[in-house]
Amino acid sequence: MDRRQLSLRIAFSQLRGINQMLAREILARIGSEEAFFEATDRQLAAVMGFSNRIxxxxxxxxxLKAAxxxxxxxxxGHVDATYFTDADYPSRLHDCTDAPLMLYSTGSCRLNDVLTVGVVGTRHATPYGVDFCRKLVEGLASRVGAPVAVVSGLAYGIDVAAHRAAIECGLPTVAVLAHGLNTIYPAAHRNTAVEMVRSGGLLLTDYMSSAAVHKGNFLARNRIVAGISDCLVVVxxxxxxxxxxxxxxxxxxxRDVFALPGRTSDIYSAGCNSLIRxxxxxxxxxADDLIDAMRWPRRQQETAQSTLFPEISGEEQSVMDYLRxxxxxxxNRLSVDLDIPVGxxxxxxxxxxxxGLVLPYPGAKYRPA
Known part of the structure; x- marks a missing residue:
């Protein structure tokens, strides 16, 4: 694509209130983005049959100047600008009425070539949620017989836990950003973002580099997280x-939506329990629950059987029975009730x-994993 065509497409994608349906209608009537920007106000109104501030x-x-x-x-910056008429535009987004006309990205993951699972959740993730993210991604990496990518938003908590689990398990992971690619927010996750790209993942946004980081952007970008995902897991x-x-x-x-249940007394399980209810x-x-529900192909199991359960001692078994x-x-309560010295x-x-038998919690508490 030449420089002029790129500028015209960027400018056209920024028209206020435009979506793919209206964009296709305008281009079908006027002929091209260049014709749209070269026509007079009256010519556009005559061709379209109505007047509009755009x-x-x-x-x-x-x-055009901003574009x-x-x-x-x-x-x-070697940023990929993908227009809604391009062959590599995420095909899942074509079914979404509010999908953007232009996406900006850096990285090598091609969304049309992989299965995608969105993983989202609270910024205040607990060990229970983080552990589930790890196990879910590990299960997908080891059992799905097709390329899988993990999608999230690079935020604190569950988002970044999902991204990091994917990196550790060798799966590409996609971060949908609420700002342009000239920055990373939060800055604390910059190294994770760099590692994502190096590991075959993708940083994706519909915001130009001139867009300010605004809290409203974070809710708006959620439509892209949902749109490019085959299914969504709320952890x-x-x-x-x-x-x-x-x-x-x-x-x-x-999209298929899944939620991790939790105890009714846990504030950060209340939303998940409500979605299920x-x-x-x-x-x-x-991961097996998700794979079965989505009917994703399973990887052929190796003939050598892995150990299904770790070996545990008698005292460890007594701790597990007590916690369950x-x-x-x-x-301290465990020590007293089971007569095991604290040390x-x-x-x-x-x-x-x-x-992987227990999970630690604040206050020196433990729960079964």
Whole structure:
């Protein structure tokens, strides 16, 4: 694509209130983006059969000027600008009425060539949620017999936990940003973003580099997280929050929505429990649940059988039985009730955590994994 065509497409994609349906209608009638920007206000109104503020000459000239600056940025930064008529535009987004006309990205993941699972949740992730993210992604990486990419928003909590789990498991992961590619927000996740790109992932946004970071952008970008995902998993969420918005959008897009259940007393499981109770989401407890529900192909299992359960000692078994019966326990209570010295119990619990048997919680509490 030549520089002039890129600028015209960027400018056209920024028309206020435009969507793919209206864009196709305008281009079908006027002929091209260049014709749209070269026509007079009256010519556009006559061709379209109505007047609109987006036909104003001064407004269109302003868009072109800003687009030329953005074209400079994309070329200098080796950013891919993907237009809605391009073959590599994410095909899933064509079914979404509010999908953007232009996407900016850096990275090598091609969304049309992979299965995609969106993973979202609270910024205040608990060990329970983070551990589930890891196990879910590990299961997808080891059991799905087709390329899979993990999609999220690079935010604190569940988002970044999902991205990091994907990197560790060798899956490409896609971050949908709420700002231009000239920055990374939050800055604390810059190294993760760099590693995502190096590992075959993608940073994706519909915002130009001139767009300011605004809180409203984060809700708006959720439509892209939902739109490019074959299914969406809500790991932890309060009853209100961005993850709940994304779940609603995904449901409206006819995407399969899953939610991790939690205890009714846990504030960051309340949203997930509500989604399940209202039949907005299906309960998910493992990668197998998702794979079966989505009917994704399974990887042929190796003939050598792996160890299904870690070996545990008699004392470890007594700890597991105690925690399963009560749900959780503080280390001092465990020591007293099981008659195990605190020093030995501490080392035992650390070993059990490495084995994936227990999860630590604030207040020196432990729960079964």
């Amino acid at each position: 036909f104003d000459r001064q407004y269109r000239d302003g868009l 030329e600056v953005e074209a400079d940025f994309t070329e200098a 932890e969420s309060a009853e209100k929050g961005g993850a709940m918005v994304t779940a609603r959008i995904a449901s409206d897009y006819d 209202r039949n907005v989401a299906s309960l998910v407890g493992s 019966e009560r749900g959780e326990a503080q280390i 030995r119990l501490t080392g035992m619990l650390i070993e059990m955590e490495f084995k």
